[in-house]
Amino acid sequence: MNAPYSIIVAVSVLTAVVLLTYVVRARTERKKIVAHLQPGSEESLVDAAKRVGEQAALCDEIPRLKIRLDMLLKTSPLPMIIVNQGCNIINLSHSAEEALDQPRRRRSLLESMESHELDDMVREALKSQTPADAVIRLYASGRRPFQIWLFPYQALEAPECIIFLRDMAEKVDYGRMRSQFAATVSHELRTPLAGIRALVESLKDPELGDADRVRFLDRVENESTRLAQLIDELLFLSELESGSEQDLKGDIPLRPLVDEIMEELRPKTDRFEVQLENRVPPEARLPLEGRMARTVLTNMIENSVKYSGRGSRVQLLAEKENGKVKVTVRDDGIGIDAEHLPHIFERFYRVDKSRSKRLGGTGLGLSIVKHIIESAGGEVAAESREGFGTSISFTLPT
Numbered sequence: 001m002n003a004p005y006s007i008i009v010a011v012s013v014l015t016a017v018v019l020l021t022y023v024v025r026a027r028t029e030r031k032k033i034v035a036h037l038q039p040g041s042e043e044s045l046v047d048a049a050k051r052v053g054e055q056a057a058l059c060d061e062i063p064r065l066k067i068r069l070d071m072l073l074k075t076s077p078l079p080m081i082i083v084n085q086g087c088n089i090i091n092l093s094h095s096a097e098e099a100l101d102q103p104r105r106r107r108s109l110l111e112s113m114e115s116h117e118l119d120d121m122v123r124e125a126l127k128s129q130t131p132a133d134a135v136i137r138l139y140a141s142g143r144r145p146f147q148i149w150l151f152p153y154q155a156l157e158a159p160e161c162i163i164f165l166r167d168m169a170e171k172v173d174y175g176r177m178r179s180q181f182a183a184t185v186s187h188e189l190r191t192p193l194a195g196i197r198a199l200v201e202s203l204k205d206p207e208l209g210d211a212d213r214v215r216f217l218d219r220v221e222n223e224s225t226r227l228a229q230l231i232d233e234l235l236f237l238s239e240l241e242s243g244s245e246q247d248l249k250g251d252i253p254l255r256p257l258v259d260e261i262m263e264e265l266r267p268k269t270d271r272f273e274v275q276l277e278n279r280v281p282p283e284a285r286l287p288l289e290g291r292m293a294r295t296v297l298t299n300m301i302e303n304s305v306k307y308s309g310r311g312s313r314v315q316l317l318a319e320k321e322n323g324k325v326k327v328t329v330r331d332d333g334i335g336i337d338a339e340h341l342p343h344i345f346e347r348f349y350r351v352d353k354s355r356s357k358r359l360g361g362t363g364l365g366l367s368i369v370k371h372i373i374e375s376a377g378g379e380v381a382a383e384s385r386e387g388f389g390t391s392i393s394f395t396l397p398t
Contacts, residue, residue: 069091072093073091073092073093073094074093074094075094076093076094076095077095078093078095078164078165078166079092079093079095079096079099079100079164079165079166080092080093080095080096080162080163080164080165081093081096081109081162081163081165082160082161082162082163083109083122083126083160083161083163084158084159084160085126085158085159085160086108087108087109087110087119087122087123087126088107088108088109089107089108089109089112090160096165099165099167100112100113100138100165109122109163113138113139114138114139115136115137115138115139117134117136118136118138118148118163121134121136121148121150122150122161122163125150125152125161126152126159126160126161127159128152129152129153129154129159130152131149131150131151131152132149132150133147133148133149133150134147134148135147135148135168136148138165144167144168145167145168146165146166146167146168147165147166147168148163148164148165149163149164149165150162150163151164192223192224192227193227195219195223196220196223196224196227199216199219199220199223200220202216203216203217203220234364236295236368237347237364237367237368237371248288248289248292248372248375248376249287249288249289249376250286250287250288250289250290250292250293251285251286251287252285252286252288252290252293253284253285253286254280254284254285254286254293254318254327255278255280255281255282255284257286257290257293257294257297258278258280258297258301258316259278261294261297261298261301262276262278262301264298265298265301265302265305268302268305268306269305272305272306272310273310273311274304274305274308274310274311274312274313274314275312275313275314276301276305276314276315276316277313277314277315277316278316279315279316279317280316280317280318280327281318281319284318284320284325285325285398286318286325286327286396287325287376287396287397287398288372288376288396292372292376295368295369295372296368296369296372296373296394297316297327297329299365299366299368299369300329300365300366300369300392301314301316301329302365303329303365303366303392304329304330304331304333304390304392307333307334308331308332308333308334308389308390309333309334312331312332312333312334312389313331313332314329314330314331315329315330315331316328316329316330317330320398321395323397323398324378324395324396324397324398325395325396325398326393326394326395327393327394327395327396328391328392328393329391329392329393330389330390330391330392331389331390331391332388332389333389333390334386334387334389335384335385335386335387335388335389335390336382336384336386336390337386338384338386341382341383341384344366344382344392345366345367345369345370345380345382346367347363347364347367349363349367366392369392369394373394373396376396377396377397378394378395378396378397379394379395380392380393380394381393381394381395
């Protein structure tokens with residue numbers, strides 16, 4: 001064996017020893033890692049590392065899941081309660097705390113809600129793991145009907161249940177209000193129609209004199225005009241309810257508009273001997289769309305002209321306060337009794353029904369004002385003292 005060959009063999013042996021050492025060390029480290037990952041496991045190092053990576057990712061996801069649950073409980077518009085298999089409350093939404101007389105965590109559902117019907121229903125859902133729903137009356141700001149939805153599930157082999165609740169009282173009240181409104185509209189429409197029918201029957205009388213015929217025809221015209229106005233205002237209210245707040249926004253000079261409306265109402269002011277005064281500052285502006293602004297101001301001024309009494313004075317004023325514009329129609333007329341004042345913005349409400357009918361009112365003018373102003377983000381108000389006049393005002397953010 002010559003020297004170069006001996007050197008090659010020695011280097012090869014040394015390399016083999018080094019590689020063997022690394023292999024042995026790697027196997028030893030692998031056994032340590034596998035033993036650490038899963039003692040006694042025969043899975044490969046790659047599989048074990050993958051499994052631990054998934055577990056680590058799951059651990060990272062837990063805080064996110066908690067944040068999501070907290071946000072859901074904080075923002076859920078429906079009251080939501082979560083109970084465990086013992087029907088004890090383990091979590092609940094903010095809306096549930098506010099709407100359900102403050103139920104408490106770690107208390108039983110029965111103790112918190114005082115409803116055996118709800119408790120029995122939830123226990124059955126936990127047992128059967130079947131969703132359920134029902135309407136149950138609960139003690140929440142009085143005994144109120146709630147729509148209940150139950151969604152049971154398994155949480156690490158322990159049954160739990162999510163309870164959603166919806167207050168049905170508002171829906172019931174709305175349905176009753178809608179029925180009452182429909183009945184009122186029917187009555188209001190029948191009244192002028194019945195008057196027109198009676199007048200037409202009288203006009204058919206061949207013995208009716210010319211003077212009476214002219215008088216009856218004038219009354220037919222008045223009733224027809226009132227009926228048309230009522231239908232127009234009902235359609236206008238329907239249009240308002242189907243629109244958006246943005247449709248009401250605008251920016252118009254207020255004083256010129258008031259001048260125009262006062263000129264349009266001059267025949268009525270002359271008839272009722274009412275004096276109108278425009279005291280709006282020249283720089284005043286109204287954040288309303290033009291048609292809506294005209295409707296609001298016309299109804300407010302016309303209402304004062306009709307009902308303040310003969311010889312009264314009606315003033316229109318405007319001012320800015322706290323980032324809002326306030327517009328007031330003020331008269332020094334007969335005023336409104338305290339009993340009636342809270343109701344003057346209600347639909348079809350009349351302080352003096354016989355007088356309102358005689359003057360051609362529909363009972364919708366101020367309710368339209370209220371609807372427009374509140375839809376635009378503002379507020380309406382009324383002040384009055386019997387015998388000392390009335391002030392009707394609204395405020396809108398500028």
